[in-house]
Amino acid sequence: MATDASTDFELTSAWKQSFRRKLLAWYKQYERDLPWRKSRDPYRVWVSEVMLQQTQVATVRAYFERFMAALPTVHDLASADEQQVLRLWEGLGYYRRARGLHAAAKVVSSELEGKFPETVEELMKLPGIGRYTAGAIVSIAYDKPAPILEANTIRLLSRLVALRDDPTRTAGQKKLWRIAEELLPAKDVSRFNQALMELGSLVCTPREPKCDACPVESLCQARQLGVVGELLPTTKKTNYTELHEAAVVVRRGGDVLVRQCGPDERWSGLWDFPRFGVESEGPLYAVREIETKLAELTGITASLGPLLKTIKHGVTRFRITLDCYEATHKGGRLKSSKASPAVWVKPSELAEYPLSTTGRKIAKLLG
The missing domain is CATH 3.90.79.10 (Nucleoside Triphosphate Pyrophosphohydrolase)
Structure with missing residues (x-):
């Protein structure tokens, strides 16, 4: 079992420095040209991150562009009819995401004068915004230190440290949040967090990860221990x-x-x-x-x-x-x-x- 072959891995200063340098150098070369990356407007960051929850990038691209064309500002979203919002969202699924966006936009527009909060704690007070989405807005839009944890980074970080705990349970999640926070650089947090997600999406894939093409292969404990395929699943199995x-x-x-x-x-x-x-x-x-x-x-x-x-x-x-x-x-x-x-x-x-x-x-x- 992976839990027998691996041990808790300590992130030393030298390891973290090497990881950040290698990751950002790779991202500079392989960053995808995605429409939500053309601006660090927190509204655009927020909408894209909500759309990307449980949905592939290739699917989201067209939806995001259509949504932004119709509702370019948080005030536009707040004043839109719910039927228009749902029509723009149609086909993306998980429609409570769209209703959450609409509800939060009304709060930001009417109570916060259109300005998004700049802290994770304040953002999480808005409807439909959890810790991950709040961290994405704070780090990507405002370039402030905030960890993120979503499907791609959960998988990437679990392999990096050869996580012994179940990443779908509380103990494993706590460790991963701590690791994500420890890895944050002092500056350029926006690009760093986006690079983490990009590496997980393009290279550290669920099945048959492209380890030979990974810029941090030499730092990956699961790779070094030969247990990449033995770690516990990072998503819960669905019983249909x-x-x-x-x-x-x-x-x-x-x-x-x-x-x-x-x-x-x-x-x-x-x-x-x-x-x-x-x-x-x-x-x-x-x-x-x-x-x-x-x-x-x-x-x-x-x-x-x-x-x-x-x-x-x-x-x-x-x-x-x-x-x-x-x-x-x-x-x-x-x-x-x-x-x-x-x-x-x-x-x-x-x-x-x-x-x-x-x-x-x-x-x-x-x-």
């Missing part, structure tokens, strides 16, 4: 739950029915076609269950038509098989509330609504 659901495109003339997901639903604030879990086995029983649940959810009755498409997708800890049906409106009184409004719209109008990812896929099937 299989779900079977149905989504129904109800047609009434040239219109289709969509509803906004309520506060306690999976995609709160987003719009979707009527959707619910299905338990029946066999097509005949499924038809009856779907028509009954459609009436319970929306208040209308409809005749279920053909299967449009089956979409398999994942959401957090769920693996979902979604059967998408067409249906023809028959009658009933539409249920619509302030918390979860429902409306009839033309398919061409769906482009203006922030839809769930699968909702957008269904909308594209409608032409």
